[in-house]
Amino acid sequence: MSRVPFLDLSRQSSRLKEEVLRAIGNVIDDNAFSSGPYVESFEREFASYLGAKHVVAVNSGTSALHLIMRALNIGPGDEVIIPSWTFIATAWAPVYVGAKPVFADIDPETWQIDPEDVERKITDRTRAIIGVHIYGQVFDVDRLGEIARRRGIYLVEDAAQSHGALWKGKKTGTHGVAGAFSFYPTKNLGSMGEGGAVSTDDGEMASRIRMLRNHASPRRYEHVDVGYNMRMTGFQGAVLSIKLRYLDAWNNRRREIARMYREGIRSPFVEFQKEYPGSAGVYHIFAVRVRDRMRDGLREHLSRRGIGTGIYYPIPVHLQKPFREMGWREGDLPETERLSGEILALPMFPEMTDEEVKRVIDAVNDFEG
Numbered sequence: 001m002s003r004v005p006f007l008d009l010s011r012q013s014s015r016l017k018e019e020v021l022r023a024i025g026n027v028i029d030d031n032a033f034s035s036g037p038y039v040e041s042f043e044r045e046f047a048s049y050l051g052a053k054h055v056v057a058v059n060s061g062t063s064a065l066h067l068i069m070r071a072l073n074i075g076p077g078d079e080v081i082i083p084s085w086t087f088i089a090t091a092w093a094p095v096y097v098g099a100k101p102v103f104a105d106i107d108p109e110t111w112q113i114d115p116e117d118v119e120r121k122i123t124d125r126t127r128a129i130i131g132v133h134i135y136g137q138v139f140d141v142d143r144l145g146e147i148a149r150r151r152g153i154y155l156v157e158d159a160a161q162s163h164g165a166l167w168k169g170k171k172t173g174t175h176g177v178a179g180a181f182s183f184y185p186t187k188n189l190g191s192m193g194e195g196g197a198v199s200t201d202d203g204e205m206a207s208r209i210r211m212l213r214n215h216a217s218p219r220r221y222e223h224v225d226v227g228y229n230m231r232m233t234g235f236q237g238a239v240l241s242i243k244l245r246y247l248d249a250w251n252n253r254r255r256e257i258a259r260m261y262r263e264g265i266r267s268p269f270v271e272f273q274k275e276y277p278g279s280a281g282v283y284h285i286f287a288v289r290v291r292d293r294m295r296d297g298l299r300e301h302l303s304r305r306g307i308g309t310g311i312y313y314p315i316p317v318h319l320q321k322p323f324r325e326m327g328w329r330e331g332d333l334p335e336t337e338r339l340s341g342e343i344l345a346l347p348m349f350p351e352m353t354d355e356e357v358k359r360v361i362d363a364v365n366d367f368e369g
């Protein structure tokens with residue numbers, strides 16, 4: 001029997017190949033290789049899609065987060081609260097600017113940053129919270145927004161996994177002072193290379209980020225700050241404009257697959273991620289919690305049935321070497337640490353067939369422990 005891959009990007013790429021080759025041909029004809037009109041068009045289209053006043057395209061999600069820290073003038077002596085249940089790039093952002101990352105635990109049911117733990121960890125040095133919409137589901141935007149306002153600190157959204165997800169009808173990336181997006185190829189909206197973007201309604205912030213991404217250069221060969229080369233390439237701008245047109249359809253298919261999993265999987269070992277009322281996630285990853293130390297057994301069972309799975313994330317960020325060296329230890333974030341031993345991601349990509357989804361469901365239901 002054929003395998004059910006964890007992710008098969010080639011099904012999407014091959015369908016778009018002709019369209020993409022034409023667009024790339026235009027970029028070549030126009031010599032628009034770095035920044036330029038194709039990137040600017042994508043910025044306008046993505047801003048309009050999000051309902052944000054400004055989008056600044058950059059070369060990765062990691063750069064987007066870094067530039068947001070710079071634009072907020074966060075630096076040495078400052079603290080930034082982040083979840084440890086995320087991809088490591090969220091935690092690099094404060095570190096890159098010399099600030100201290102302070103990890104908050106997650107809610108055991110939604111697996112999102114726990115507002116109560118955030119509140120406990122705020123000190124008079126805290127300048128910002130970076131919430132992460134983990135797996136494309138949405139964190140409690142209202143509560144984190146309220147905490148940020150009351151304590152006079154910034155709320156930044158790491159929306160690298162949540163392109164198109166909604167909180168009360170409004171897209172993620174538009175709720176805080178700024179949002180960071182990644183267009184890594186496997187993301188819901190992926191480039192064919194690397195890419196990222198910052199969304200914001202604050203015009204001054206957008207201009208500052210635009211300048212910083214291009215060597216802090218308002219005019220050619222004049223540099224007014226320490227800047228970077230974090231520009232997006234023209235090819236990626238052109239590819240992203242094409243893919244953006246399909247994003248809602250892809251997200252709807254992801255939701256349909258998630259609904260099939262939620263309705264079809266009946267296993268005493270499996271628990272699903274809960275969603276906050278008022279949110280509509282986009283299932284970048286469909287992960288389940290596998291109880292009773294059965295995670296590795298279920299993974300093995302699925303692998304024997306030819307079904308690919310993934311573990312996001314086997315080592316929580318606070319227990320990675322650079323953060324251990326800052327003093328973080330086992331036991332600091334009990335819910336995060338427990339989940340990392342129990343999490344298992346099932347195949348999830350819009351081009352999966354119903355038959356493949358059904359095979360995954362049947363295989364999970366057949367697992368006896």
Ligand SMILES: Cc1ncc(COP(=O)(O)O)c(C=O)c1O
Nearest residue numbers: 060061062087089090160182184
């Ligand atoms: C939550 C999160 N934040 C940040 C990033 C960093 O994005 P990039 O890989 O584009 O630098 C990613 C993805 O890779 C991510 O999943």
